[in-house]
Amino acid sequence: MSFSDREKQLIRAAFSWGQITQKEGYTLSDLEIEKSVLFRRLLAGRPPLAFPPPLRHGFPWYEVIEGRGEYVVNASEPSPECSIIAPGSKPGDTCILIDGAFWRVAETIREREEYVVEWGQYPIQWRLKKHWEVNYEMTQQLHNFRKENPTAQISFDRRSDQRDYGEFRIDDEQTVWLSEWQLSRIGLSGWVWVGTPVELDSRMQLAPLFQDQQGPLVIGEDGKKRGCGWLRIEHAGSEYRFIKLGEKLEYQSLIAAAITEFGSLLHGIQGEELEIIDWRNGQPLRQFSVPIQLAPLEQFDLREQNYDLVPDNAFGN
Known part of the structure; x- marks a missing residue:
């Protein structure tokens, strides 16, 4: 016996919905099923917040x-x-x-x-x-x-x-x-809450590697020339949101690419999960792991920014 993809999705949605409603004390009546916004959300492939x-x-x-x-x-x-x-x-x-x-x-x-x-x-x-x-x-x-x-x-x-x-x-x-x-x-939009909050790694000291007119554009490991790199995808007031591009990146090349090839960097991310950091006052605020298919990457500004000259502070901390 085999199930279609739609049937599998229905089974997964029903199982998740049953777990959540039981935890929150709701009954599994026909009326609850008919009016459940959460169940419709799960059927559409979106997880609970x-x-x-x-x-x-x-x-x-x-x-x-x-x-x-x-x-x-x-x-x-x-x-x-x-x-x-x-x-x-x-x-x-x-x-x-x-x-x-x-x-x-x-x-x-x-x-x-x-x-x-x-x-x-x-x-x-x-x-x-x-x-x-x-x-x-x-x-x-x-x-x-x-x-x-x-x-x-x-x-x-x-x-x-x-x-x-x-x-x-x-x-x-x-x-x-x-x-x-x-x-x-x-502040920042809340789409990251479809993901899983992750405990910040206190051992990794992150710092801005390059700033533009809006604030920090690239952050990475403080005092190093290579390491994990993060690219800004959103900002609101004094809060910024960064997406992780990789683990062992050469920072000078990363900064140059962030200035001129923003869209290529964003679409070149590999894997099924995105790592996201929210940033405020020079410090990580919170971190999330978000399934890549649930991230609204198409909403970010992917227009490439063209600079005639690379700013003097492009490769400094």
Whole structure:
């Protein structure tokens, strides 16, 4: 008896899904199978993330972990009352309800306007910010009403000394503004979390070998001319992401190739697993092993950069 590739994939997905749901205490009912986002993900050949993702309206929200998009969400007032049920929170932590799930507030930028939030065990952060836009239709309706009823008294429930009515505002020019909450990632994208976190090797001292206008482009073993080499593939603010190119590389040649043949280096990586390092403040932050077929290599900028001259610091530490 033999199975088709599709049947084998179905068996593997069902086995993995059963293990995960049993661990998390879910039942294997027909209803759970029908609505399971995780099972559909496994059937599509994508593994579960390292940690459970947030829920959005009751369903796993993988995109907010793996992507770097901006999302319009509903958010409540921050409160410590539900910290005991918020994943990754300690009793007394301030939490905020975002699309039906409690997130931890790491920092309040502006009360009722902007927060830095976190979810569960992920060591990453998001910005939750209220965005205001003019509603021209409501503004016109208000102007027409005042024109037709010049003596009418209009009052709104509002806090003292503020023209803030929760979801909308009216400014001194009688313009109506509506608000929406927007959630966006801070730092690097989260696609690496489909892989396996790897403990950093403290014996290997890595250092930038060459920097361009955006920061370190190549890192390698400090004080050596040959060794393992890593190429920058992403950066966001002060954080950088590097992919390992090999173990015994000649650094002078590697730096020259990184400047002029970025795409060739990236596509020349061998093996089934990619080694990824996130970097911040001159130090490795975390490391992952990611199956090569799950890495979005096509999203990286593969345009070759052409330099007429190699910079003076190209071969220095």
